[in-house]
Amino acid sequence: MAVKYSRQRQVIHNFLMTRKDHPTADVVYQNVRQEDPHISLGTVYRNLTLLADRGEILRLHVGDGVDHFDAETSLHSHFVCTRCGCVTDLSLNCLEDMINRARQVFNGEIENLDACFHGVCADCLNAAAGQAAHG
Numbered sequence: 001m002a003v004k005y006s007r008q009r010q011v012i013h014n015f016l017m018t019r020k021d022h023p024t025a026d027v028v029y030q031n032v033r034q035e036d037p038h039i040s041l042g043t044v045y046r047n048l049t050l051l052a053d054r055g056e057i058l059r060l061h062v063g064d065g066v067d068h069f070d071a072e073t074s075l076h077s078h079f080v081c082t083r084c085g086c087v088t089d090l091s092l093n094c095l096e097d098m099i100n101r102a103r104q105v106f107n108g109e110i111e112n113l114d115a116c117f118h119g120v121c122a123d124c125l126n127a128a129a130g131q132a133a134h135g
Contacts, residue, residue, distance in 0.1 A: 003054070009047040011035055016057055016071035022078070022087040024066050062087055062116055075099075077115035083124040090117060 011032050016023070023031075029044040048069055052059040058070040062080045068087050070078075079090045092115075099113050120128075 003050065006047065008032075008036060008039055008043055009051065011039075012044060012047050013051060013056065013071065016069055019071070020089065022060055022062075022068040022070050024068055028069065060087065060116075061114075063118070075113065077113075077117060079117045079119065079121070081121035081124055082118055083120055086121055086123075088121070090115075 012028060015028060015032050015035075025041070025045050025048055028048065029039070029041050032039055032044065048057070048059070048067075051057045052069070055073060056071075058073055060068040060070055060078060062068055062078065064080075064085060070089075072089060075095050077090045077092055077095060079088050080086070095113055095115065098115075099110060102113075103110050
């Protein structure tokens, strides 16, 4: 089904294309309001849902109870910092192989792999090391 062009949807998608930090809907809303002050939070949510349903963006569930959005739709995994909550891309060459291996042993249809790694990011490690040096 063809979806009618929406300038607001395009603004949202363009904003996501500039980000690598996988923002939440609230962050998207706060930023796109700078370009379109009349856009509502509901419009942002509806358009993010539509873009995700159409496969134009990814909706990520990283364990913090809030959806994050990613304009990079190619097969890749994510890293979530357990201290600051940042979400970043993690490129691994083995993901396609993991899907193929899983398809060999699973009696069903595997469509995709959603891999999310959790740990402490470099910024948080550096901050902790700096505090330890001064403490």
